[in-house]
Amino acid sequence: MRKTMLSLVAICMLVVTGVQAAEIELSANSESTTVSVEPNALCKAVMQGDVDTVKKLIESGEDVNRRSLGMAPIHFAARYNQAEILELLIENGAKLNKRCSKGYTAKKHAEMSNATESLAVIETAMKK
Structure with a gap:
């Protein structure tokens, strides 16, 4: 015992x-x-397709290349087929060759999501 x-x-x-x-x-x-579990305001507006909010955020000085949840706004725009927003981001200095945390470019996100409109915007911008 x-x-x-x-x-x-x-x-x-x-x-x-x-x-x-x-x-x-x-x-x-x-x-x-x-650890952030929500995207920043710009990325959230991009995902929702809210062009006016994206314009206002860019005008107020939001960084178009700032990552949120491992992806930049350009990746979200490509993934969710937001072609108009994608053009706006590119016009305001978004880097097309920037990679997300998984190593994908915006073009790869568009291809994986079958986002044909976004893919066309990206290919046109890459030719310039």
Whole structure:
């Protein structure tokens, strides 16, 4: 009986120590990492196809190459076949060859999404 009690106490001590170590590790990571689960305002407007909001945001100084959720606005426009917005982004300095966090260009996003209108805009812009 005495050996059983000592074994249980030893196991409890190991479990408690392991939990405390895990908590310390989590708190250290949470301080240095900020994760956003929503796209920024420009990318959200691009996905929704809201041309007026995109124009206003660009006029107010929003960076057309700023990533959100690993993708730049040009990637969202290509993926969701927003050809008019795509033209607007390109006119305002969006980089066509910029890659998303998965390594795809806007052209590749358009191809994967069968976004024919966006693909035509991208190919025309690449010829210039």
